[in-house]
Amino acid sequence: MTKTIKLNKMENNSKITPEELESVTKLQGALGQIQSELGALEVRKHEIVDMFKVEAEKMDVIKKELEEKYGKVNIDLKDGSYELIPEEDNE
Numbered sequence: 001m002t003k004t005i006k007l008n009k010m011e012n013n014s015k016i017t018p019e020e021l022e023s024v025t026k027l028q029g030a031l032g033q034i035q036s037e038l039g040a041l042e043v044r045k046h047e048i049v050d051m052f053k054v055e056a057e058k059m060d061v062i063k064k065e066l067e068e069k070y071g072k073v074n075i076d077l078k079d080g081s082y083e084l085i086p087e088e089d090n091e
Contacts, residue, residue, distance in 0.1 A: 003028065 016024070066073070073082040 015021075066075070070082060072085040072087070074085055075082045
């Protein structure tokens with residue numbers, strides 16, 4: 001993506017110095033590289049969010065399977081023990 005910088009012209013063949021042109025060109029290249037990296041990060045972010053959704057769906061499936069087998073329980077992930085979750089009375 002190239003940007004044009006407009007300068008006040010004093011004559012038809014006015015040019016910035018080669019050093020200035022080099023500075024502007026380098027900065028424009030750096031900005032383009034950063035913009036490209038930001039785009040790549042955004043794509044990667046979406047990939048990770050999708051991966052999270054897949055794993056969350058797997059967790060929901062196993063939660064339902066465990067609830068069908070053991071009822072509503074809290075599971076200790078260190079040793080696999082569980083405690084029943086008391087049901088609240090809605091009276």
